[in-house]
Amino acid sequence: MWATAAGERAAGRLAAAWPGRTRTYEGASVRESLASAFAQCERVVCFLATGATVRLLAPLLVDKASDPGVVCVDEASRFAVALLGGHGGGANALAEEVAEVLGARPVVTTATDARDVPGLDTLGLPVEGDVAGVSRAVLDGEPVRLARDTGWPLPALPPNVAADAPGPAVLRVSDRALALSEGTAVLRPPSLVVGVGASKGAPAEEVYGLVLDALAGAGLSAASVAALVTVDAKAGEPGVLAAAERLGVPLRTYAAEELAAVRVPNPSDAPLVALGTPSVAEAAALAGGGELLVPKRKSAPEGRAAMATCAVVRRPVRGRLAVVGLGPGARDLLTPRAKGELRRAAVLVGLDQYVDQIHDLLRPGTVVIESGLGAEEERARTAVAEARAGRAVALIGSGDAGVYAMASPALAEAGDDIDVVGVPGVTAALAAGALLGAPLGHDHVSISLSDLHTPWEVIERRVRAAAEADLVVTFYNPRSRGRDWQLPKALALLAAHRRGSTPVGVVRNASRPDESARVTSLAALDPASVDMMTVVTVGNTATREIAGRMVTPRGYRWQSTEAGR
Template identity: 65%
Template sequence: MIGLISATAAGRTGCERLAAAWPGRTVLYDDGARPLREVVGAAFAECDQLVLFLATGAAVRLLAPHLRGKAEDPGVVTVDEAHRYAVALLGGHGGGANSLAAAVSSVLGAEPVVTTATDAVGATALDTLPYPAEGALPAVTRALLDGTPPVTFHTDTIWPHPPLPPALIPAPPSMAEKLPPGESATRKNASPEASQGHPREDGSLRTAATGRSEAARPGGAEPTPAERGAEDEAPYAVWLTDRRITAGNTVFLRPPSLTVGIGGSRGVTREEVVTLVRSTLAEAGLAERSVTALATVDAKASEAGIVAAAAAFGVPLLTFPADTLAAIPVPNPSAAPLAAVGTASVAEAAALAAAPGGELVAQKRKSAMATAAVARRHPRGRLAVVGLGPGARDLVTPRAVAELRRASVLVGLDQYVDQIRDLLAPGTRVLESGLGAEEERARTAVAEARAGHAVALIGSGDAGVYAMASPALAEAADDIDVVGVPGVTAALAAAALLGAPLGHDHVSISLSDLHTPWDVIERRVRAAAEADLVVTFYNPRSRGRDWQLPKALSILAGHRAPDTPVGVVHAASRPDERVAVTTLAGLDPATVDMVTVVTVGNTASRTVAGRMVTPRGYRWQAP
């Protein structure tokens, strides 16, 4: 929840505007009955984020007594009296204040003020990645910003993520072959893909390297003074791994890779389950923050201790029918759960059920009343198919921009890549090709996603309309996550320029016979003509294909009057945009090319004040 606090009439107006823009997401702290200091203290304790319509200095003094720590404090944004600036004051990354400042600015027409170093230089901050970050964040971030000392990047396997800071250096391949003493069993059980790493800009792979497991230190003893000194001088590194590794000057990014299966007797306590889970993870050398779910059999779905343990870890509790678990092969079946709940395994089978296609990395461990086992799920790459709109930057949707920034790999037609290159985060790997390589781009995008990357495949207009979504999704299986990002189509952009030609039923038809035989296209044009649909023609004419548009127009002319309005829009929303409204008899096909959209009205369409209008047929409108 976002707390809104003001001390003046102008501030109250700002609070009301934000509350109206974000229904259900805000709380107004403006009762006037309490001192402002008390109001700020209450909101700080109760809310995830705060917007204070106060001077920055006043906000600092009011907030200071309540500060607890970077990981706990809410994100705070201050806004000046004139609503000119929204300042991300506290919790820029962890508290989301930087993005909140941008959101506030969007509503109020203010300018966001963000001073975190990584944002100032346009780099991806390690603590804004979609995975929890642990370790020496300030030291490693400072090294990345300064460019010295060098920081290496290591990974066990590829997980989808935004571009990493370009200053990160891929770990040398030779390091991948040096498994540390005391390496946990999880490495031995890793899939063959676990030896792969993060790709370099040239497409070759950054190979995984390893560090020293915590298991190498007997009894988990504290480092000696000599060891601490060595850690201070240790190489700087970033690890994307679910393994617990002891290393100085290192940030660990924890992927959502682990599921924990839980079995328990009736009445098992939260404390016993939590303790067992933590000891199981520790013994296997696995990171708690990579746990994504606890899992058990349906019969234990309401077991209070197990439910509370899932809440303690901040993860969902997944449950499965006994017959589903009974069908999963496990190394340690038991007669006791078979008699009690109908399956020979709960912990191991549930862990595997929650990680489809994964592997068991910690076999069943027991406490007095509970059992626990851990499975590792395989990464799923992510493919976002993004529509860029008709060409103008202000018609690229905010969601499209967010997906472009989120992708570590961008695949697209070279001329479309040029349109949005400045929107990409530093370090994005760009795979571009020319006209005619649509199939190659589709296959490349899917292959990169299957390799575990976060991929954006771009197309003009809406990617699902005569663009890249269709060939890409024809290649994609259910082993990757796919997200569609709608865009403004050329037909819609042209219609907005022409007036309201699509006010009633309409159809879009491509006149290119490159992928569709002409007899099929002609049959569709005839059907549209007979049905009296407004028709928008895509790809109407090219230098080598100049007869299809006249033929299509002649078909429509057999069903519509010569004075039927026709809209012709060249390069909608681009610098060389041209717009004309003519008639079916007056259209000169020679004025049309491949970047032109031709919209032919139906028998009710008419021209009103130079604009093309197709009536909807409302009863209150005069015919």
């Protein structure tokens, strides 16, 4: 909402940038508009002075757990101020997003964000207990003992948070039901899976109550339940669906044949006859592996037979490996998702020169494992080993990590015992193409000319096929001091199928301070002007140089193939 024409224009810019995501509020008064937005939205942007917004918000506040995040933008759109609900309400992140759209400066005053220290409520896990007291100790640099009942992967924590820290403040990672005392905060990992079975029409209260009783009886916290699981035939059972909703977790299902193959301590004939599996609750809970903490137990309603069963499993701790593409080098071509994964990692593995590029984005306390050129397989093994030890790991590579980079060796090492996340990045071919014009406007292929890992016979066969297929070709690793004949040979193979006037783009260090880009021709290109920091893009027979740019037509009928000749 807004009070002036300038505010209305700025609000329109946000709405245009975020189609389908925003809703504007215009009422009889700004007070009414803000009250409506506050009641109906998860996050609110006010184009008002902070003082006015504070006065209007004061009677609307309930508590930090339920109030939406609020951001204020000044009349000149110079500042986006996270006013309310910085972490829980998402206002800090929203301020950054609003500032990016409006060209404003984000203003975040949350102490942990200002000091670049992770807030306990930003670690991706529910947190309980003396959150304020332990956060204060972390901020003040006081010793905070890290006590783990489970080795769940966490982001990097400051050096004063350690297992051997002697201070009275404690940060605990546990799925157990604990008495919460002053000076202790508890992070709840999603380590528990609850298997449920239910007769048709089982009441939601019976299913939900049974789950809570089973957890409480085993001394476990409901905040650590990751999912309810059952057999496919019960996917639409209202009581099971309602129990999952009340717990705030997803419901996942397995086919009866899968559950029948799971060994359980308490099989039964009844589900075998009805569903084709001797167990539902135990088998579903154990299907993903783990330790059975609560064997099958039945509900105990008064005056009738039980209609629900459940079992609880602590699933194995799984490390997390994020394979992150950093793009071609420019900070503004590093994706927001990549930045988020760098912040989430406790361990970073990468080539030393790439680590230097993004070191300032890492959280304090991040363990950095770097090495020099030629150690790709060693870095991949190290990253996977760190993830297998239960840590949150980021393995970085330039461009897109899946294109001539670290994803291939890492995934060749990784098994199904760790979680792997791929984060795409802007590739060298794309960065070079943007500088050259539109050379990749039609079918194209990338080929590395390095024969260190691929025999030249294989490379030559691929180049010849691309030449015969009339594909635009981008050459990676085109030439080095020790490999000076491969590029001339590859160009000769292309020249057998293309005119000497075919445009060729030569880009060195795309997006970096010393970048250079030029368009030449297949006949005029001097291979000696190319090195390992260069990408060479050779057009196809339809590619033209137009106004100094490479353009490969997409073949629209209204376009003249003679354009630019």
